[in-house]
Amino acid sequence: MLAQDLATPYPTVRMDTSAREAAQLLAERHLPGLIVVDKDDHPVAILPGSQVLRLLIPTYVQDDPTLARVLEEKYADKICDVLDGKTVADMLPSDSDRKRLPVVAPNDTVLEIAALMAAHRSPVVAVVEARDRKAPLIGAITTADLLERLLSGTAGSGTTDAS
Amino acid sequence: MLAQDLATPYPTVRMDTSAREAAQLLAERHLPGLIVVDKDDHPVAILPGSQVLRLLIPTYVQDDPTLARVLEEKYADKICDVLDGKTVADMLPSDSDRKRLPVVAPNDTVLEIAALMAAHRSPVVAVVEARDRKAPLIGAITTADLLERLLSGTAGSGTTDAS
Helix, strand or coil: CEHHHHCECCCEEECCCEHHHHHHHHHHHCCCEEEEECCCCCEEEEEEHHHHHHHHCCHHHHHCHHHHHHCCCCHHHHHHHHHCCCEHHHHCCCHHHCCCCCEECCCCEHHHHHHHHHHHCCCEEEEECCCCCCCCEEEEEEHHHHHHHHHCCCCCCCCCCCC | CEHHHHCECCCEEECCCEHHHHHHHHHHHCCCEEEEECCCCCEEEEEEHHHHHHHHCCHHHHHCHHHHHHCCHHHHHCHHHHHCCCEHHHHCCCHHHCCCCCEECCCCEHHHHHHHHHHHCCCEEEEECCCCCCCCEEEEEEHHHHHHHHHHCCCCCCCCCCC
């Protein structure tokens, strides 16, 4: 069982995708995050839903969440207006603060994928066409997908020992 | 719109729930993590899927994921055997390393929840019966649930201004 067998299509956005479109995709698909790709479809980052919330909430409230109580509730209906004119690039944290998206190649094994996911504490890994920094995305594997496969006891090479 | 209106039932486990049961729940439900509750049903931690993977993967491989390549692929079919006899407590990181699960009360507003989620970078918050450290869990709210509500423009107090 290799990465290419486990990879499934996964929604992507680009740096210039509108912030609202990205937020809607996250809300609709109930994903741990969106994969951000560059113009060559190579994954460059993961955009978790919590980063979208960070853009929505004023900095002084992020620093002290109890201050949210002073905001008028009516403001909640308008809160997403701040997304207008903004892009995915505006929602991603700075490089140093950005959560790295682990990347695997099609021939990587289940154990390699699991080890990488565990080491990064990442809920998703991107599968790219080749272990080349600029290879395009072919899909992604979530922790749930991987656990499902490992628990079913069918994560081996696929060659049965019919001896 | 308050936490009590947004909370939905969420799978929980206890410290003594078997590791395999927890892993199966994560695999089946495709959740960002399971809520761990104590004997009074009070949430005490979140168990992300990546923590289950950490238990499965030998420490030397976690330290250097490229070593996963030296493990026989057949081992992948047996990897979950390590879960037998283990519990959720064995999978949770030590206190200092544990990701805190944000907790809100039924009357907390959408903005308070969003601010807390953003500050903790958490994909889920637990809703408890009262802002008391030992109050039982009544449900949870995921980032996707919250974004959905905020984007629909119906996150306000629910009292319409029909003026």
